[in-house]
Amino acid sequence: MTEKTMSENQSTTVLSVRDLSVGFRVGGQLIEAVRCVNFDLAAGEALAIVGESGSGKSVTSLAALGLLPPNAEIAGEIRIGGVDVIGAGPAGLASVRGTLAAMIFQDPFGALDPVFTVGYQLTEMLRHHRREMSKQERSQRAVELLKLVEIPEPEVKLASYPHQLSGGQAQRVMIAIALACDPAVLIADEPTTALDVTVQRDILDVLHRLRERLGTAIVMITHDMGVVADFADRVVVMRDGRVEETAPSRQLFSAPRAEYTRALLAAVPRIGAGQREHLPEDERTVLEIENLTVEYRGRRGRNIRSVDDVSFRIREGEMLGLVGESGSGKSSIGKSIIGLAPVSGGRITISGRDISALSRREMRKLKSHIGFVFQNPSGALDPRRTIGQAIAAPLRVHDSLTSAQLSDRVSKLLESVELPAHWSARYPHELSGGQSQRVSIARALALDPSLLIADEPTSALDVSVQATVLDLLRRLQHELHFACLFISHDLAVVDSLCDQVLVLKEGVSVEHGERSQILSSPQHPYTHRLLSAVPYPDPDKQRRRREDPLAG
């Protein structure tokens, strides 16, 4: 595209949303999801729609392609390239989808049909939308598209099935499919949320280069302020179905106007913001792991080594952050401590006792001193039990209390996680994600453990909720002085919370030491790569980092 047409395109609006309201009719009631949303997207522009869960950002993007379920009631106007999407019948929508506007989704594996090859799913679109192309032209175009999204060996990958790809490759294929017919608008709904940071970095790079080369306008739906800073020219901030603020990206980060935007930005954990006082050296060691190796039995007798010779120790009142990408073995370490992973070598010592030497009964007693908090808070609570019963369960098993003492203890625990004591009769489905996670924490702390294992406890939560849960953990540890193993993929969270950091890669500990030292001056290149892959929530700083990756 030449300079001149580029500037002409800049002025034309490819997507316009006017007074969009969406409600869902559920059992005769209309539940409002989006109200009076307005925004425009110019040709070649990158617009981010940012918001927390329930803000209506995804509903807005689905409405743009007419993808809402039949019980949705839509008012207002959405125009893509001159076509009124809401008023258009099936034929009108067919002329928009795939050709004028295309969409990619959060979970790339779910979004691809598992039983057809990548090549088929690419070419079927061309066969439908570009009838004039011959079979040969189509497969040529498919190879070209895979090259465009920087997939190695495109000819080979065309014959692959989705399950044979990695998460990053599958998302690239999705992008290739979306771009097959040169749409003017690409809507990306949380396209990197399900991916590791380094993979997220690669996908964002691909999208950056595509914008430069093809001039496709992109709407990026995200909850991540770092991604916004990295990618967007302009930002729409949404909350509870309304637009809180629309501003150019730099202005939004430097001088946010809406109260909510300010709160949202304040809640984003940043690397380098953490501060913790040093612990005295003479604290008792609670957990000691020496040369731990975990091996899962694979097919044909081949063992898969998930943790390889890892050692660390955690003292009373100390928090160690175990950091790594998916498959790095960080959860296996957490599981091996409570005997849920096949330990094939090394020693785990809890409060001075080697767990491999313990009888089943002693082990059970020891487990009462270990609390566990999982990632998915709603999945970790039994839906048929009240939260009071859930918290009381470990107390019933390990302590003998009268029922009055029991309910007194449950009330105290609920209050300690900042929930009202009278909520003990509620059921998990009545709670939000953050509230459920507080209940999980209360349950984990019910027996006053000396060790708390927290496996990605805030990964499923919105940033503002995450901030309050992290505050809670910090406060509780200060009061109760337990040792904590904090497993996370998020370096910024670890930085704000932990004393020590251990970085895992493919089961091997690549770097281990004081938090401040590792996160400010990483020695290992992998730690460096992890750190530089995290997009920084500041457009100017992020641009400098993008231009010069070594600038940190």
Added chain:
Amino acid sequence: MIRYASRRILELAIVFVGVTFLIYLMVFSLPGDPIAALGGNRPLPDNVVAQLRDQYNLNDPIWLQYLRYIGGLFTGDLGTTFDGASVSSRMAARWPVTITLALTAWGIEIIIGIGLGLIAGLRPGGAVDRTILTATIIATSIPVFVLGVAAQLLFGLQLGWFPVAGVSDGWPTAYLLPAVVIAVFGLAAVSRLMRGSVVDTMRSDFVRTLVAKGMPNSSIVGLHVLRNSVAPVLTFLAIDLGFLLGGTVVIEGIFNLPGIGQLLFDGIRTHEGPTVVGVGTALIVIFLVISVVVDLINSALDPRIRHD
């Protein structure tokens, strides 16, 4: 793949030996003496009985009899009936009838069952869905013999569309009515399974992707949804073919079709051990072969379960 196949074949052999031995044991331990039954009401002379017992190796221990039988199987000898005919020639005369009947019923199950399931699953909770559900519940709750006799009365006698019994009219007229009757149960199951499968598939993310890609409904439903939904149904269908082949005893009786079911029934009635074991063995082989074919079909349809 070779490893997988050889493991499957080994499993198959073990199951084959185990099950045939059980049948053999049961049939020849049935109360009543087949030799005595040969004589009808008159007792046979002792020397004749002894000679017959010797001829059919009935004095040997049961495991030796079984080994001899298995040995015969591998040379194509399925044994000899007590009246001197070879079991294999008897079965050969009967198989075509049963196979025709079972395949006709199977075809009806596939086409109508999958079709109804697909229609119901595309609009779950709609009028069509509810009608199909009610109809299938009613159909499955009527016993086969009631359905068979009712069908004979209505379509055979009153309307005169199909022959009431016998195979003299040939395929398809003579087979259609009994085939529909035995297909009803499987057909209902197939349509319920297919419906559930289609509902799940329609909810999946990739269908949303296909809509967003701008693909026409015909290709989304006819290609992607159909192929993703049909795998669990195929497993059932293949197993059901085994049942259709082995479960024709009642229907062949009602419609007087000279198939394998009638042969089996007569064999049991007259203590014809070799015939019963022969038919039983044949049916087992069919089940085993089908179970392997199901696996192969499944892996062809869904690349995720291809074995390496």
